[in-house]
Amino acid sequence: MVSDGKEEAWLWLCSQQGLYYGGIQKIISRFGDAQAAYSAGDEAIRECPGLSLKIKNELAGRRRGKAFLREYHKWKKEGIHFISAAHEKFPERLRNIPESPFGLFVKGELPCPFRPAVAVVGGRKCTSYGKNISQDLGRKLAEHGVEVISGMAYGIDGFAQQAALDAGGASFAVLGSGVDICYPISHRGLYGALADRGGLISEFPPGSPPAAYHFPMRNRIISGLADVVVVIEARMKSGSLITADFALEQGRDVYALPGRSGDELSAGSNRLIAQGAGVLLSVPAFLEELGYGSADAPKIKKCNIGLETNEILVYSCVDLQPKSLQELVTETKASAAAVAEALIRLELKGLIKEVWKNYYILRDE
Numbered sequence: 001m002v003s004d005g006k007e008e009a010w011l012w013l014c015s016q017q018g019l020y021y022g023g024i025q026k027i028i029s030r031f032g033d034a035q036a037a038y039s040a041g042d043e044a045i046r047e048c049p050g051l052s053l054k055i056k057n058e059l060a061g062r063r064r065g066k067a068f069l070r071e072y073h074k075w076k077k078e079g080i081h082f083i084s085a086a087h088e089k090f091p092e093r094l095r096n097i098p099e100s101p102f103g104l105f106v107k108g109e110l111p112c113p114f115r116p117a118v119a120v121v122g123g124r125k126c127t128s129y130g131k132n133i134s135q136d137l138g139r140k141l142a143e144h145g146v147e148v149i150s151g152m153a154y155g156i157d158g159f160a161q162q163a164a165l166d167a168g169g170a171s172f173a174v175l176g177s178g179v180d181i182c183y184p185i186s187h188r189g190l191y192g193a194l195a196d197r198g199g200l201i202s203e204f205p206p207g208s209p210p211a212a213y214h215f216p217m218r219n220r221i222i223s224g225l226a227d228v229v230v231v232i233e234a235r236m237k238s239g240s241l242i243t244a245d246f247a248l249e250q251g252r253d254v255y256a257l258p259g260r261s262g263d264e265l266s267a268g269s270n271r272l273i274a275q276g277a278g279v280l281l282s283v284p285a286f287l288e289e290l291g292y293g294s295a296d297a298p299k300i301k302k303c304n305i306g307l308e309t310n311e312i313l314v315y316s317c318v319d320l321q322p323k324s325l326q327e328l329v330t331e332t333k334a335s336a337a338a339v340a341e342a343l344i345r346l347e348l349k350g351l352i353k354e355v356w357k358n359y360y361i362l363r364d365e
Contacts, residue, residue, distance in 0.1 A: 008069070009038035010084035012059070014103035015068045015205040019055055020217070024102050026050040034084075034102075038063060075206050079195065080107050080179055093117075097224040097250045101203040104221075107179040108199035111147050111172050111225055116292065119149040119222050119247075121240045122156025122232035122257075123265055130156060130233035130265070132320045133257055135163040136283050137230065142169020144292040149174070149226045151218065151239075152187055152194065156232045162190055171198040174221045176214035178206040201225075216242050223247035228290065230280060231256045234268035241268045244277070255280045258316040260331060266316070273312070281315065281351055282363065310334060314342040318352050322359040 013024050013034055030048050031037035037045070042060040046053075062068045072082065083090055084103040092113055094100050104110075111117050118141055120134060138148050138160035148164040150157040152173035161171040171194060177183050179200040182191040194200055203221065204214060219242045223229050229247040231254065234240035244254045255278035259266020273279055280286055317323065317331045329339050343360055346352045353363045 005038075006035055006086055007082070007084055009034035010086060010103050011072060011082050012038055012063055012068050014082065014084070014105075014203070015071060016055065016059055016062065017205060017208060019051075019059070021099055021101065021203075023051055023055065028102075034086075071206075075105075075180070078107070078180060078206075080105055080206055082106075083110070091225060093226075094221065094224045097220065097246075099220060100224070101221060103203065105179050105202050105205060106199055108172075108195040108197075109170075110199055110201070111149065112170070115145060115147050115170075116290070117147040117149050117172075117226045118290075119226035119229045119243065120156065120160035120232065121150055121222065121229065121234075121243050122269075123234055123238060123240065124153055124155040124157075125265065126155045126159075126233045127265060129316075129319050130257065131159050133280075133283070134160040134232050137232075137280075137286070138163030138169075138171070139167040140283050140287060141292075142167035142171075144287060145169075146292055147172065147198070149222055151175070151215070151222055152183075152190060152200075153239075154184055154187075156240075158187055158190055160232075161194065165190075165193050165197055172225065173198075173200050174218050174225065175200060175202040175204075175210075176218045177210035178202055178204050178208040180206040181208070181210065183210040215239055219243040220246040220250075223252055224250055226252060228253045228255065230254075230286070231269050231272055231277075232280075233257065233259060233265045234272075235264060236267045236271065238268050241272070244272055253278060255286065258312045260316050261313055261333075279312065285351075310338050310342045311345055314339055315346055315351060318346075318360050318362050320362055322355050322361045325358040325360075328360070 027037050027048055045060045046056045082105055091110055120137055134156045141148050142164040148161055148171040150161050164171040173194050179202045182188050219239055223243050223246040229252055231240050231244055247254050256269040256272040257280045258273055259269055313332050317328050329336050352360050355361050
């Protein structure tokens, strides 16, 4: 709720359509803070360099007529509230990240500052393997009291968030549109559930469309709200890799699910592993690595201290449904002897199990 002049001034800036982080930064650099800009006359606003004439005229007009407060009154009736970076309840995880947002619009709640949070991101197009892992991860994070952060997109994002909610946990979506807009529209059910049992968050004011250039911008907030980022099945050029880059810049740990060599859907994830990201070998191991799982769960191995290349390749092909040795040979394009050796090593490490002769399945406990 906007309860004082400082919040009112920030709302004035942050609710201006088309005014992004860089533009707000120029205003702050010129006037010192939001309140000083809000108190300045129309001509002073119009003289601010680096902004379009349209934006400057709209800022002056909306300040003079208090139109933004009438807009906000309408948004509050829809369950939407605003919180500026100057507010004491602004998320602490975001305060010190590069280009921290100046304000957030929220439908529902913000993540709890006293609970751990993991961002789960990945491809909109994914395999059944990626889907199963993301759902298992979302569910078990929720069961251990960990909040799931993502972007409500098709594929990995939506699967992980829905699984977390179905398990009774909390999940939060950072949107590339205003929080009053459900995108993609087919996620209407997930959108409503997130508003009720978590939150929908955006730095873009209500009414902002899901423009393509909004999504890379919002990714820094997804990683910023999390303690750890997990990437599942990302292409070489994908928003998930942008999120991972932001996470590393922000000092967050990044983990990735290994995929088959040459698989386009996992090329980005495999590159992250090659660059030193943690390897997500199993959900229980990941939880144990972070201190959320049982004491007897196997540890996640880093790519440079754990599995051999062939082991990672074979492990990425083992599914929640039994696969034969011959199927794994076909999928990995490795020799039968190399696959058999890798399977023995993975079984000894507690990562897979042989359910009947020469048929293997992921060990999920």
